[in-house]
Amino acid sequence: GAGVSQSPSNKVTEKGKDVELRCDPISGHTALYWYRQSLGQGLEFLIYFQGNSAPDKSGLPSDRFSAERTGGSVSTLTIQRTQQEDSAVYLCASSLLSWTGELFFGEGSRLTVL
Amino acid sequence: GENVEQHPSTLSVQEGDSAVIKCTYSDSASNYFPWYKQELGKRPQLIIDIRSNVGEKKDQRIAVTLNKTAKHFSLHITETQPEDSAVYFCAAGTSYDKVIFGPGTSLSVIP
Numbered sequence: 001g002a003g004v005s006q007s008p009s010n011k012v013t014e015k016g017k018d019v020e021l022r023c024d025p026i027s028g029h030t031a032l033y034w035y036r037q038s039l040g041q042g043l044e045f046l047i048y049f050q051g052n053s054a055p056d057k058s059g060l061p062s063d064r065f066s067a068e069r070t071g072g073s074v075s076t077l078t079i080q081r082t083q084q085e086d087s088a089v090y091l092c093a094s095s096l097l098s099w100t101g102e103l104f105f106g107e108g109s110r111l112t113v114l
Numbered sequence: 115g116e117n118v119e120q121h122p123s124t125l126s127v128q129e130g131d132s133a134v135i136k137c138t139y140s141d142s143a144s145n146y147f148p149w150y151k152q153e154l155g156k157r158p159q160l161i162i163d164i165r166s167n168v169g170e171k172k173d174q175r176i177a178v179t180l181n182k183t184a185k186h187f188s189l190h191i192t193e194t195q196p197e198d199s200a201v202y203f204c205a206a207g208t209s210y211d212k213v214i215f216g217p218g219t220s221l222s223v224i225p
Contacts, residue, residue: 033212035215041217041218042203042215042216042217042218043158043203043215043218045212045213045214045215048212056212058115059212091157091158102148102160102163103148103150103158103160103213105157105158105159106157107156107157108157
């Protein structure tokens, strides 16, 4: 595609429910990243994929968070038993090469946990 | 792991003046230092980056400097314009590890 596509753009859920956020990176980009941005805050690293493997999961806040990437393309970030503190914008980015290359960000998925 | 600090957190300048944002990093192995601009409600976009084999890089009104010995790097914007108003993020990373972002600087250019 022309850019990184994320869905849903907005998600409102009740505390305790599970949510799935999807990221479709730029075609041909082998590296894919998830970041979290709370209101007015910086970009918190969550997880990084090179192809289908995730060499670095160190940023995942808890075991309620998981992510997978299939076919070296689409990635899904799953948050189980959502909590109010999970409310944030979840940004996905892809890069043609590994870390030392430009990150192309999606528009983000805004998650609100009531 | 890498830790990136950024100052100031907010910055207001008059149109036409210069703006300087400073960042420090902790991992001496970091060799890639990008800067991203995020306008209100939009996605972050790369504006300039520098690698450790150079000390300075310039692109029109934007310049970055890097001091590897002191582990700090800076963004300089000259002749600021209202459209420069945004949040700016510095970041640091290596060729084998993730890029870590600083907390951001909210720049306001007053017409």
